[in-house]
Amino acid sequence: MDWDKLRIFHAVAEAGSFTRAGETLHLSQSAISRQISALEESLQVALFHRHARGLLLTEQGELLFQTAHEVFAKLAMTEAQLMDAHEKPSGELRVTATVGLGANWLTPRIREFIELYPEITVNLILADRELDLGMREADIAIRLRAPVQPDLIQRKLMTVNHHVYASPDYLKKHGTPACLEDVLESNLITYGEEAPTNLSNVNWLMKRLTAIGRTKEPVFKVNNVYGLLLAVQSGLGIASLPDYIVHGHTNVVRILPDVGGPTFDSYYVYPEELRKSKRVTIFRDFLIQKVAEYSF
Structure with missing residues (x-):
């Protein structure tokens, strides 16, 4: 496979059009x-669906993109390590993320980063409100939506999906729902009125149940996703x-595999001057690289 063509394919897949690439x-x-x-001809498969609004990856194109994305991420990481062989980066790096994403996904991966770059101190600021990067409240933000603040550089990290979860103990006591109607009288845990404003339709499950006849109020409300997780685990x-x-919690299981909630992209964001x-x-x-190792 021609390396230069693969590099161009990766850029086009990320950009979504020939023009932006x-x-x-x-x-x-x-x-x-x-x-x-030429790449499609050599592989004898179509990699993109071409239409007036841009490009969409075919099934084969998606497979190639996932592999290429992981390869280029590892190459970028290796390149950074080689460049820093002569001049190791050092100092404090202030990173802000939401409580749920920062505490549950990011924190367990910090050890590996520190082992690679022991001269860097990571200061993780967990906050469901968006810190002002322009005012240097943090160097980097991991956001659950595209930034609206000007003069910020953004890079998509991953797509986040929502599904329905319960604990094995709860399911043993109450039974495992087979369909959405089976949840009508279940104990439901939702966000409270003070839910994070950066998430849309956070109580989608309650709305869908109300639409098909639920009248029972949630048994517990909390304004933080980590609180939701702990309540489900209990x-x-x-x-x-x-x-x-x-991810990594064995006492939480997904139920209703055909029922899904909001999907949104998360972004790595930092000021232009950095x-x-x-x-x-x-x-x-x-x-x-960490995102490429795990499919969300």
Whole structure:
């Protein structure tokens, strides 16, 4: 497989169009189109569905992109390590993330980063409100939506999905629901009125149940996703949780496999003036590699 064509394919898949990829690669749209067509011809498969609004990956294209994305993430990480062989980055790196994402997904992975870069101190600031990066309340933010603040650089990290979860103890006592109607009288755990404003339709499960006839109020409300997780683990009831927060927890099981909630993208965000910061770029590449190792 031609390495240069694979690099161009990866850029096009990330950008979603030949034009935007051309701006990144400093190549003309026609040159990129020729390279993609040549790659498709050599593989004898179509990698993109072409339509008026842009490009969509085919099933085969998605498979190739996932592999290429992981390879390029590892290469970027290796490149950072080689570059820092002569000049090790050091100092404090202030990272802000939501309580759920920061405590449950990010924190367990910090040890590996510190082992790679022992001269860097990570200061993780957990807050469900969005800190002002422009005012340097933090160097980096991991956001659950695209930033609206100007002069911020953003890089998509992962897509977050919501599903329905309960504890084995709760299911043993109350039975495992086979369909949404079976949840009508279940103990439901939801966000309270003070739920994070950066998430839309957080109580989607309650709304769907109300639409099909539920009249029972939730047994417990809490304004934090980590609180939801702990309540589910305790056997209190059923709740919608983002998939990333249950990763590694054996006492939480997914139920109703055909029922899904909101899906949204998370982003690695930092100010323009930190574009050339080694600490910022190597932490970004490290997280991209960690995301590639686990499918959400």
